[in-house]
Amino acid sequence: MTPAEKANEHLGLISQETEKAADSIIGLCEKLQSQLRGMDVSSDTKTAMQDTISSIIQTCSFQDIVSQRSKIVGEIVQSSNVSVEQQNVSYENSLKEGPATQERPPLSQEEIDNMLD
Amino acid sequence: MVDFSTLETLVVDDHKTMVRIICNLLGEIGFKKIDTAESGEEGFKKLRKKKYDLILSDWNMEPLDGLQFLKKVRTSQESSFKNIPFVLITAESKAENIVAASKAGVDNYIVKPFSKEVLEKKIATVFHKRKEKIA
Numbered sequence: 001m002t003p004a005e006k007a008n009e010h011l012g013l014i015s016q017e018t019e020k021a022a023d024s025i026i027g028l029c030e031k032l033q034s035q036l037r038g039m040d041v042s043s044d045t046k047t048a049m050q051d052t053i054s055s056i057i058q059t060c061s062f063q064d065i066v067s068q069r070s071k072i073v074g075e076i077v078q079s080s081n082v083s084v085e086q087q088n089v090s091y092e093n094s095l096k097e098g099p100a101t102q103e104r105p106p107l108s109q110e111e112i113d114n115m116l117d
Numbered sequence: 118m119v120d121f122s123t124l125e126t127l128v129v130d131d132h133k134t135m136v137r138i139i140c141n142l143l144g145e146i147g148f149k150k151i152d153t154a155e156s157g158e159e160g161f162k163k164l165r166k167k168k169y170d171l172i173l174s175d176w177n178m179e180p181l182d183g184l185q186f187l188k189k190v191r192t193s194q195e196s197s198f199k200n201i202p203f204v205l206i207t208a209e210s211k212a213e214n215i216v217a218a219s220k221a222g223v224d225n226y227i228v229k230p231f232s233k234e235v236l237e238k239k240i241a242t243v244f245h246k247r248k249e250k251i252a
Contacts, residue, residue, distance in 0.1 A: 026137050033141075063134050108228070112215050116219055
């Protein structure tokens with residue numbers, strides 16, 4: 001197995017395991033949501049608890065980004081002909097030399113909204 | 118004020134965890150009629166079978182990505198597809214992507230990770246803008 005294949009295998013495992021974990025967390029949250037509907041508590045308490053559960057579910061979207069980024073990194077590693085060791089040397093050199101070009105940072109939701117208005 | 122509970126909604130994403138998250142949040146903000154598709158192709162097939170009021174689609178999908186799916190919907194011979202509100206939900210927030218999506222006829226663009234409040238606001242804005250256009 002080449003270093004690139006090994007790296008891809010590990011990236012795949014990271015993606016799979018984080019997906020399992022995120023699914024498990026969402027499942028538990030859905031169970032809590034269901035239990036909460038049957039609970040005899042004030043509507044304020046119910047709303048507060050529901051908001052907290054929703055926030056946990058929203059946070060699970062980290063897994064989507066982990067999966068997408070792992071895939072991109074895997075493709076980069078796979079398409080490269082140089083070994084991981086050579087890449088390390090290259091990376092160390094690039095750290096000494098500084099970035100060759102400045103990539104534009106991703107846009108924020110606000111910047112996107114302004115573009116679409 | 119839009120009554121989300123009556124909107125026939127199609128969520129398209131090849132990532133099951135994300136579909137689950139989006140559906141849960143949609144349920145939280147009042148959506149009741151939600152269908153899902155795992156790809157743009159499957160989404161397009163569903164559009165042919167049922168009339169939808171809203172499409173929420175991921176950008177990063179294979180073989181048909183969100184932008185290609187949007188273009189396919191907007192350029193379809195089915196004239197009613199051209200008017201279905203279409204929102205892209207994605208981690209891709211590069212300026213060129215926003216421009217391409219806007220040119221292809223996207224109604225709004227939500228960047229991951231997002232909150233329930235952002236989701237609600239963006240969908241409400243889509244319907245508000247469309248109402249303004251008609252008026």
